[in-house]
Amino acid sequence: MNRLKRIFIAVILVIAGQSAIAAEAEVGGMFNLNVNKKFNDYFFVSFQNHLWLDHNFTKMERYMIGVNLKTTLVKKHLFFDAYYYYRYRNITDSENTHRYQFGLSGGYALPKVKFSAVSKMESNHIFLASEEYFNNTYYWRNRLTIIGILKNNKKVSPFGAVEVFNKMNWRKEFNKEHGYINKKGVELIWLDLGVDYKINDTFSLTFTVKEQLNLFIQRYSTMLGVACSVNL
Numbered sequence: 001m002n003r004l005k006r007i008f009i010a011v012i013l014v015i016a017g018q019s020a021i022a023a024e025a026e027v028g029g030m031f032n033l034n035v036n037k038k039f040n041d042y043f044f045v046s047f048q049n050h051l052w053l054d055h056n057f058t059k060m061e062r063y064m065i066g067v068n069l070k071t072t073l074v075k076k077h078l079f080f081d082a083y084y085y086y087r088y089r090n091i092t093d094s095e096n097t098h099r100y101q102f103g104l105s106g107g108y109a110l111p112k113v114k115f116s117a118v119s120k121m122e123s124n125h126i127f128l129a130s131e132e133y134f135n136n137t138y139y140w141r142n143r144l145t146i147i148g149i150l151k152n153n154k155k156v157s158p159f160g161a162v163e164v165f166n167k168m169n170w171r172k173e174f175n176k177e178h179g180y181i182n183k184k185g186v187e188l189i190w191l192d193l194g195v196d197y198k199i200n201d202t203f204s205l206t207f208t209v210k211e212q213l214n215l216f217i218q219r220y221s222t223m224l225g226v227a228c229s230v231n232l
Contacts, residue, residue, distance in 0.1 A: 064085050163189070191210070
């Protein structure tokens with residue numbers, strides 16, 4: 001119990017510190033609901049709902065629904081993933097996006113720490129409500145997560161993660177007309193620090209602080225997240 005208290009105190013201090021650092025930048029929140037079904041050792045499905053708020057929790061940044069299909073290639077270590085998401089955003093214009101992702105994920109556990117990684121290609125088909133134009137953007141996304149294994153408390157798992165978004169293309173004329181950045185290369189870096197809390201075999205909660213760094217426009221933002229996972 002003392003160790004659990006120290007973990008939660010540390011997370012609270014990190015959240016407070018990150019909020020203070022980001023006082024002059026954008027601060028928002030992420031609220032996720034994941035419903036997972038494991039059919040056997042080789043096939044998994046996850047249905048996901050995402051709501052993101054920005055401008056100090058006063059404006060919806062995005063709403064997303066999606067599904068992740070996962071199949072085992074090497075038992076317990078390597079998987080093939082296929083994702084589909086529908087995303088709605090209303091920033092400078094109303095955007096409707098169909099997002100497709102394909103890639104590999106895997107992990108390896110040591111006595112005190114577990115490593116997991118995801119590498120996937122992403123295609124975004126973005127439609128602007130006020131115009132006939134659409135924009136296709138492509139990313140290669142790579143994420144590495146380090147998860148702590150607590151010997152005397154299997155319900156709590158602190159973690160840290162980094163995800164890199166490598167932009168693969170641009171549409172010069174479209175981007176010029178809409179004020180988008182005409183660049184390739186690493187556009188975004190996400191840094192996550194959080195805790196997974198397993199309530200029981202069915203329910204778990206995740207608390208996260210996410211730093212988003214946009215290298216193209218030299219902008220950063222902080223997102224405070226809460227996620228609930230349900231295992232059927």
